[in-house]
Amino acid sequence: xxxxxxxxxxxxxxxxxxxxxxxxxxxxxxxxxxxxxxxxxxxxxxxxxxxxxxxxxxxxxxxxxxx
Numbered sequence: 001x002x003x004x005x006x007x008x009x010x011x012x013x014x015x016x017x018x019x020x021x022x023x024x025x026x027x028x029x030x031x032x033x034x035x036x037x038x039x040x041x042x043x044x045x046x047x048x049x050x051x052x053x054x055x056x057x058x059x060x061x062x063x064x065x066x067x
Contacts, residue, residue: 009025012025012026012027012028012031013025013026013031013035014026014027014031014034014035015027015031
């Protein structure tokens, strides 16, 4: 049996006030900006594999066949 997700909340994702259709899923431009700032400042992150420090600054390897 497939999982059925519940409908989206009618509360602002930041402050919990009722959502305004013009700023969905937020109640105002302010809350939308707060959320954007959290993403841009690194407070929100998407988990991924750890990259070793010595490989972070290394340029991408170009695999070309030398004839």
